[in-house]
Amino acid sequence: MRPSDIRKVCVLGAGTMGAGIAQRAAQSGYQVTLRDIEDRFVQGGLDNIRKTLEEGVRRKKVTQEQSDTIIGAIHGTTDMAEAVEGAQLVIEAIFEDMDIKRQVFEEVDKLCPPETILVSNTSSLSVTEMARITSRGPNFAGLHYFYPAAINRLLEVIAGDETSDETMDLLMDLGRIMGKIPIRCKDSPGFIVNRYFVPYLNEACRLVDEKVASIPEVEAAACEAFGIGMGPFALMNATGIPIAYHSQCSLHDALGEAYAPSSLLKAQFEKEEKWDLEGDVDPAAKELAAKRLLGVEFAVASQLIEEGVCTTEDADLGATVGLRWANGPFVMMNRIGTKEARYLVGAWLQTLPEAARFPMPRSLEELAAGDSKWSVSTVVTETDGPVAIIRVSRPAALNALNTDVLEDLEEALEAVEADPSLRVAIITGEGNAFVAGADIKEMVTKTPLEARAFTQLGHRVFRRIEEMDTIVIAAINGYALGGGMEMALACDIILASEKARVGLPEVGLGIHPGFGGTQRLPRLVGRWKAKELILTAQQLSAKEAKAIGMLNEVYPADMLMEKARAMAHRIAGMGPVAIKLAKHAVNRGVEIDLDTALNYEVESVS
Numbered sequence: 001m002r003p004s005d006i007r008k009v010c011v012l013g014a015g016t017m018g019a020g021i022a023q024r025a026a027q028s029g030y031q032v033t034l035r036d037i038e039d040r041f042v043q044g045g046l047d048n049i050r051k052t053l054e055e056g057v058r059r060k061k062v063t064q065e066q067s068d069t070i071i072g073a074i075h076g077t078t079d080m081a082e083a084v085e086g087a088q089l090v091i092e093a094i095f096e097d098m099d100i101k102r103q104v105f106e107e108v109d110k111l112c113p114p115e116t117i118l119v120s121n122t123s124s125l126s127v128t129e130m131a132r133i134t135s136r137g138p139n140f141a142g143l144h145y146f147y148p149a150a151i152n153r154l155l156e157v158i159a160g161d162e163t164s165d166e167t168m169d170l171l172m173d174l175g176r177i178m179g180k181i182p183i184r185c186k187d188s189p190g191f192i193v194n195r196y197f198v199p200y201l202n203e204a205c206r207l208v209d210e211k212v213a214s215i216p217e218v219e220a221a222a223c224e225a226f227g228i229g230m231g232p233f234a235l236m237n238a239t240g241i242p243i244a245y246h247s248q249c250s251l252h253d254a255l256g257e258a259y260a261p262s263s264l265l266k267a268q269f270e271k272e273e274k275w276d277l278e279g280d281v282d283p284a285a286k287e288l289a290a291k292r293l294l295g296v297e298f299a300v301a302s303q304l305i306e307e308g309v310c311t312t313e314d315a316d317l318g319a320t321v322g323l324r325w326a327n328g329p330f331v332m333m334n335r336i337g338t339k340e341a342r343y344l345v346g347a348w349l350q351t352l353p354e355a356a357r358f359p360m361p362r363s364l365e366e367l368a369a370g371d372s373k374w375s376v377s378t379v380v381t382e383t384d385g386p387v388a389i390i391r392v393s394r395p396a397a398l399n400a401l402n403t404d405v406l407e408d409l410e411e412a413l414e415a416v417e418a419d420p421s422l423r424v425a426i427i428t429g430e431g432n433a434f435v436a437g438a439d440i441k442e443m444v445t446k447t448p449l450e451a452r453a454f455t456q457l458g459h460r461v462f463r464r465i466e467e468m469d470t471i472v473i474a475a476i477n478g479y480a481l482g483g484g485m486e487m488a489l490a491c492d493i494i495l496a497s498e499k500a501r502v503g504l505p506e507v508g509l510g511i512h513p514g515f516g517g518t519q520r521l522p523r524l525v526g527r528w529k530a531k532e533l534i535l536t537a538q539q540l541s542a543k544e545a546k547a548i549g550m551l552n553e554v555y556p557a558d559m560l561m562e563k564a565r566a567m568a569h570r571i572a573g574m575g576p577v578a579i580k581l582a583k584h585a586v587n588r589g590v591e592i593d594l595d596t597a598l599n600y601e602v603e604s605v606s
Helices: 017-027 041-057 064-072 080-083 099-109 129-130 165-177 192-207 215-226 231-237 239-257 263-271 285-305 310-320 331-335 336-348 362-369 403-419 448-467 484-490 519-527 525-536 542-547 559-571 577-591 596-606
Strands: 010-011 033-037 072-079 088-090 117-120 142-147 154-158 181-186 379-384 387-392 424-429 431-437 470-474 479-481 493-497 502-503 538-541 552-557
Touching: 010 017, 017 033, 017 064, 017 072, 017 088, 017 142, 033 041, 033 080, 041 064, 041 072, 041 231, 041 542, 064 231, 064 379, 064 596, 072 362, 072 403, 072 424, 072 538, 072 596, 080 099, 099 117, 099 129, 117 165, 117 552, 142 165, 154 165, 165 181, 165 559, 181 310, 181 596, 192 231, 192 239, 192 263, 192 285, 192 310, 215 231, 231 239, 239 263, 285 310, 285 336, 285 362, 310 336, 331 336, 336 362, 362 431, 379 403, 379 559, 379 577, 387 403, 387 559, 403 448, 424 431, 424 484, 424 559, 431 470, 448 484, 470 484, 470 559, 479 484, 484 502, 484 519, 484 542, 493 559, 502 542, 519 525
Parallel strands: 010 033, 010 088, 033 072, 088 117, 117 142, 154 181, 387 424, 424 470, 431 479, 470 493, 479 502, 493 552
Antiparallel strands: 142 154, 379 387, 502 538
């Protein structure tokens, strides 16, 4: 099944999460049925969607026409057969009770054809166990949306023991189509984010219970250490102490005494009171608290890698996108050094009862021994037969180009070029942007010599795109501005989503395009049009850009990657030597006079 085959989505459960999921699906262009056991629950869910959309209209996030279209795409019902009929994807979003989920999945499994994909929005139950209730293990997975589901961009895509790679790939693509930033993990207690976030909340309570620090001191320590505006106690007050307590109990049941709930957390849950956040902050206590919080984070995050639950990149995305931390645990460990990270983990383990301590994660131990860093790339590559998909992944910064991104991109291009089985590469971006320019925060810190070196790095990487034998397609999924558009201009073919915005707006910032835009754009649209676009800092819609020859094709957002893959596979099916020589002949020809270019073509053919 391809993403374009999904036309109808059924959401089971019209509560807060179910309504949010239904809204997000409808906003993405799908027909949606929202089902619950009583009509009052269904109407409550629809009312919540209307209120959310009304607020969106008031804040000018959506138009009234868009709001009407979204709510018009959602049909509420209490009839299960009606709800699932014709749906290619069924999302279960009822409360966390395995017995009730079992009844639901048994009924749905009988009603739906074998190709229908069933997923659970569980945050704590085993996806593998739920899949066994049905007859469709390969077509069953977890989709853990984060509150509020219509807005929060993070989505955990969870593979049960029998979930097929095809289903996982499809759900990752669907997540992106629905405006989410999906992270991939295997079925494991807490999945990715809750596995390290819930113990962070619990550790905050342990620190106060053990009188290491007060609540205000822990709050200050967390905000400073993780670059956040709300510490663990304020967050529990906002989201509910019962959620934190029950989540920690679930981890304790599954993983043992190292995850035992703090007695203070248990007591506060039973009192049904919020935390008192007032008080003074002692700097020494704040520092001790910060070390403990970092210690538990680094320990649990390292365990995730040890167990093969996820990649370092996805673990960090969970923190920066889902929790709004300044950095994820692996980037943090790299910045302070893995030796220091190992020390903090060891010190934290010593605070646990001896019987509860788990061994130092071997991967962290080995890195610290060599004073090495975790491998955490801002550019992620996946393969689809002879096609590589290279994804720039700094969504919290709109994939802005900094030194790390350019170096990671260069490394990814080298790996693709070194693999003889890969004929075509697609470059795209994670989230709402392709690449929204150079990272201004990094640029302003550079000396003139450093800025020159950064510009030369960009030139070298983009020139490599042009000169490598591999055919490179830019799939512009959102903003492609400044350096992002300059990267696309270096590619062999440029495809774009109808939602894309492109341009070279640098002069509006008091600089000019520096990654080749002043040279490559005139070769596409002509000298006069290029000067107009650059000097006015004009941004164009994808449709406008196609009209002047700035890109090849424009597709609906949900079709972009499917079309890009189809084109890539078509090219990959051509003669490998022929496509390589054709690419170089065209590129060489536009850089030299016609006679020399024609001679070059003759030489390349012979």
